[in-house]
Amino acid sequence: MMHQMLADFLSRSGDGYGIFNADDRLVFSNPALAEIFAIEPERLHGMSFEQIIRCCHQQQQGLKIETTDLDHWLLYASQRRRSVPFRIFEADTVDGNWYLMSEQCNSEGAILLHAKDITEQKRLQLALLQTEQRLKNQANTDELTGIANRRFFMHQAEKILKHQDRIGAKCSLLMLDIDHFKGLNDHYGHLAGDRALQFICEQIRLQLREYDLFARYGGEEFVIVLADIPAREAVSVAERIQQQLATHVLHYRQAPIRLQVSIGIAEHEPEQSLNVLLQRADQALYQAKAAGKNCCVVARASTL
């Protein structure tokens, strides 16, 4: 009676249940488990664990077996099976479902397999992770230009300086400020100013390495950290940026708008704080503006 009730429950259960004997042959399985393996129940009965896996792999159905070396996969799996009395793991199927699987061994080496559908939880987990990533990106990015914002810059620049100190490398900080930007806004309007900010970022990006830290520091002010680049080489980068802007004109509503930047450069000195480095680059930028703009000035070594 009890036996019949149990069999009834198992045959109706949405969870997969199976028993592998000590020779690793499936001696019991309910319909839900047959669905997970995508093997007809009559055929599944009596198959060995290895046969089931080979079948899924060959047919590209049921359990997703992602390997180019199935023998190695099977060896690894069989080493883990029966290695502990109870283990739990996640597995997914070719059609995109996820299962929380548990294997419980008895003293004779038989295994009770239980598979619970966790597809929905996995979907939610993924959506949550994506949202978290999106929010993180938003918190680190300047909305208008799409480059890093000041907050992210301060965080990353600190890390870069520490690393450069540790490996004894020289790095430079560039501070850039668009020339005559107020006039541009006044003449063409604020939207043109916004477009100019985007355009300048696009042009500057073209002259940087993928891993250079480039951020919007304030309204029309930008900062760049060039790791492993001493000031004399940073001057070439600054000049390339100025050249890029000199040869690429922004067309805004048919009007050609020429853009230029003044640049202050400071070479990081061992153990110097980010704030001092920023101050030195800012002073150099001030000198570049005073010297007639559209040029770059390198900060003198600090007296500290």
Ligand SMILES: Nc1nc2c(ncn2[C@@H]2O[C@H](COP(=O)(O)OP(=O)(O)OP(=O)(O)O)[C@@H](O)[C@H]2O)c(=O)[nH]1
């Ligand atoms: N369109 C637009 N303008 C901005 C933004 N942020 C700051 N600005 C403008 O940038 C201008 C900066 O003006 P100033 O500091 O006088 O700079 P400038 O006219 O470039 O002067 P110089 O640097 O000496 O050449 C101001 O008019 C700000 O309104 C922004 O996000 N969009």
